Amino acid sequence: MKCTGGWLTGKGFKMTIRDMFKKRTNEYYSRLGKYLKYVFNDHFVIALMILTGALGFTYSDYVETVAPTDFLPRLLLVVIVYSVLPVGGIRTLIEPADGIYLLPLEKQMAPIMRRHLLVSGLFLSAGMTVIATLTMPLMEALNITGQAYSLSWIAVLICLKLIDLLVRYHSFQSDSLSLIRTINIGRHILILGTLGLSLFVSLWAGLALALGGLSGLLYLVFIFSRKKLWNWDRMIEVEQKRVQGIYRLINLFIETPYGQNKVKRMKGFDPLISIISSKTDPHMYYISRVFIRQTAFSGLYVRLLTIGLIVIYFTPVLWLRTLVSVLFIYLIGFQLLPLKQVLNESVHFKLYPYTNTDKIKAIQKLLNVTLIITSIIFSLGSLNGGWEATGIVFLISTLFAFGFNSVYVRRRLG
Amino acid sequence: MSLKVESLTGGYSRIPVLKSVSFDIADGELIGLIGLNGAGKSTTIKHIIGLMKPFEGTVKIDGRTINEDPETYRRKIGFIPESPLLYDELTLKEHVEMTIMAYGLDRERAWEIANHLLDLFRLTERLEWFPTDFSKGMKQKVMIVCAFIIEPSLFIIDEPFLGLDPLAIRDLIQLMEEHKRNGASILMSTHVLANAERICDKFVVMHDGEIYAMGTMADLRKHFDMPEATLDEMYGRLADREGF
Numbered sequence: 001m002k003c004t005g006g007w008l009t010g011k012g013f014k015m016t017i018r019d020m021f022k023k024r025t026n027e028y029y030s031r032l033g034k035y036l037k038y039v040f041n042d043h044f045v046i047a048l049m050i051l052t053g054a055l056g057f058t059y060s061d062y063v064e065t066v067a068p069t070d071f072l073p074r075l076l077l078v079v080i081v082y083s084v085l086p087v088g089g090i091r092t093l094i095e096p097a098d099g100i101y102l103l104p105l106e107k108q109m110a111p112i113m114r115r116h117l118l119v120s121g122l123f124l125s126a127g128m129t130v131i132a133t134l135t136m137p138l139m140e141a142l143n144i145t146g147q148a149y150s151l152s153w154i155a156v157l158i159c160l161k162l163i164d165l166l167v168r169y170h171s172f173q174s175d176s177l178s179l180i181r182t183i184n185i186g187r188h189i190l191i192l193g194t195l196g197l198s199l200f201v202s203l204w205a206g207l208a209l210a211l212g213g214l215s216g217l218l219y220l221v222f223i224f225s226r227k228k229l230w231n232w233d234r235m236i237e238v239e240q241k242r243v244q245g246i247y248r249l250i251n252l253f254i255e256t257p258y259g260q261n262k263v264k265r266m267k268g269f270d271p272l273i274s275i276i277s278s279k280t281d282p283h284m285y286y287i288s289r290v291f292i293r294q295t296a297f298s299g300l301y302v303r304l305l306t307i308g309l310i311v312i313y314f315t316p317v318l319w320l321r322t323l324v325s326v327l328f329i330y331l332i333g334f335q336l337l338p339l340k341q342v343l344n345e346s347v348h349f350k351l352y353p354y355t356n357t358d359k360i361k362a363i364q365k366l367l368n369v370t371l372i373i374t375s376i377i378f379s380l381g382s383l384n385g386g387w388e389a390t391g392i393v394f395l396i397s398t399l400f401a402f403g404f405n406s407v408y409v410r411r412r413l414g
Numbered sequence: 415m416s417l418k419v420e421s422l423t424g425g426y427s428r429i430p431v432l433k434s435v436s437f438d439i440a441d442g443e444l445i446g447l448i449g450l451n452g453a454g455k456s457t458t459i460k461h462i463i464g465l466m467k468p469f470e471g472t473v474k475i476d477g478r479t480i481n482e483d484p485e486t487y488r489r490k491i492g493f494i495p496e497s498p499l500l501y502d503e504l505t506l507k508e509h510v511e512m513t514i515m516a517y518g519l520d521r522e523r524a525w526e527i528a529n530h531l532l533d534l535f536r537l538t539e540r541l542e543w544f545p546t547d548f549s550k551g552m553k554q555k556v557m558i559v560c561a562f563i564i565e566p567s568l569f570i571i572d573e574p575f576l577g578l579d580p581l582a583i584r585d586l587i588q589l590m591e592e593h594k595r596n597g598a599s600i601l602m603s604t605h606v607l608a609n610a611e612r613i614c615d616k617f618v619v620m621h622d623g624e625i626y627a628m629g630t631m632a633d634l635r636k637h638f639d640m641p642e643a644t645l646d647e648m649y650g651r652l653a654d655r656e657g658f
Contacts, residue, residue: 263502263544282516285508286501293503347499350465352516353488 068143099232159210283362371401415567421471446614447603492566498553500545550577
């Protein structure tokens with residue numbers, strides 16, 4: 001039977017493997033877009049602007065101290081580029097089930113995979129151009145770049161990223177682990193060699209080496225290994241890792257339903273749990289552990305605490321600092337309210353012969369401890385504004401925390 | 415202790431799954447709740463433990479419904495569900511602590527029983543483990559430990575043998591028999607008919623939300639007109655009759 005590479009959908013039209021990946025791509029970007037919109041919320045943008053400003057200022061100060069013959073800044077550039085290069089792989093959107101269901105359509109994967117490589121290559125090349133541009137002032141200070149040299153530096157970084165991607169692409173076609181390892185080692189040598197040549201000898205020599213390496217890899221991938229079968233296990237594993245990496249990053253700022261709500265033992269927090277927990281109130285016993293051990297809550301708390309602390313530290317005006325502290329205490333308190341949902345959804349609490357049904361009381365107790373700790377930390381973040389500023393931030397934040405907890409929380413959860 | 419289910423009609427979103435189900439369990443009786451998938455066994459259990467409210471009819475333990483005295487009603491039940499219900503955020507030790515706290519048990523006595531059971535089920539070394547580290551069988555064992563430390567007068571056990579290793583099945587059966595001898599009543603839903611036939615005093619055979627047959631093995635043989643039949647063979651007959 002000849003496999004045509006398509007199948008009938010419920011609506012009766014033929015869906016091809018290409019259509020399927022197109023659909024996956026659209027869904028992937030729309031999901032990513034949705035989360036990025038939440039990540040780059042107003043609070044985060046303000047914090048990011050302050051951070052960018054501070055980093056930019058520090059960088060420009062540093063560049064002014066660099067002399068053309070300095071060794072360390074060149075080494076620093078090697079380290080930066082070498083660390084940034086592995087970030088971002090080939091977006092294949094392969095799913096675990098594909099290893100079974102797409103096997104009969106294996107031959108049709110080649111153009112799809114080439115397209116994935118091309119799209120990822122273009123996207124990540126743009127990223128490397130940004131890196132090249134950001135490092136340009138340092139290159140300038142080291143007398144490495146003129147106008148033509150600037151373009152060469154961009155070209156070097158793009159070539160290196162493409163080499164990185166082609167090595168990954170080759171591993172999708174190879175079933176020899178030793179060959180994959182050998183080529184991988186070769187990639188590291190090639191990258192370090194190119195960077196060394198570019199920054200310590202001649203940018204042209206570095207570019208020539210990068211182009212040579214790129215040509216060799218293009219030959220290896222598209223001519224030498226062309227007819228090889230796909231290593232599905234590897235493709236699935238690599239794509240899973242790539243997607244998890246992205247969501248791990250997004251989960252630093254918001255919670256997504258993509259496996260980041262984990263339970264961690266957090267043994268170091270046991271003393272804290274025993275302080276805030278209770279030996280007589282099962283609600284309190286449970287939610288104190290949920291709060292500490294469920295990353296959806298503790299992770300969110302740590303993120304908001306960190307962002308709040310950074311913003312407070314860099315905010316020069318006292319009233320604004322106090323306002324930010326109050327705002328973040330509100331955000332933290334608000335984000336912890338779903339703890340009631342956790343209690344409501346627990347089947348155990350519906351079965352226990354437990355008459356004290358005041359779940360709200362337990363949540364309020366937990367919030368009191370959490371928000372006061374937060375207000376202490378925020379006030380410590382104001383120490384650079386003097387003791388008076390620290391005292392004012394602490395006083396107003398603590399008062400707000402009490403008010404929020406006794407009025408808003410009770411009304412909201414009641 | 416007596417459990418009395420009377421004309422129980424109930425289900426989900428006003429769609430009756432159970433149609434006028436009635437049976438009772440006396441002190442020290444072990445009743446097997448038998449039926450094909452979708453017969454209504456788990457729904458019956460949910461009504462008894464108070465997770466679902468009947469549309470009609472009543473469920474009484476010692477003559478009182480859950481609404482009359484929820485705390486006393488619940489205190490009398492030890493429930494082992496089909497799928498282990500554990501807190502992801504609590505260690506095994508904390509599950510025991512939580513049960514002690516929620517049921518207001520004497521800590522020393524409860525830990526004495528718990529330690530014995532943990533030892534029996536080879537869980538003693540895993541007190542600091544989280545449910546995510548456990549296999550399905552281990553989770554089931556944790557549920558068993560938590561249900562038995564309550565020392566309830568009524569055990570409601572839904573598919574207890576799923577995922578358990580043969581040693582654990584043997585130990586669980588021994589535990590059930592021991593508690594039965596001490597006067598506890600047990601309602602056990604199971605598809606492992608050989609075990610059920612061996613340990614149950616009576617059976618409630620459910621089909622399509624109704625009681626199809628009820629009684630001892632002798633009663634069932636009479637009902638199915640299969641004088642020498644095993645429970646398994648009668649179950650097969652039920653399936654054949656219903657066209658499964």
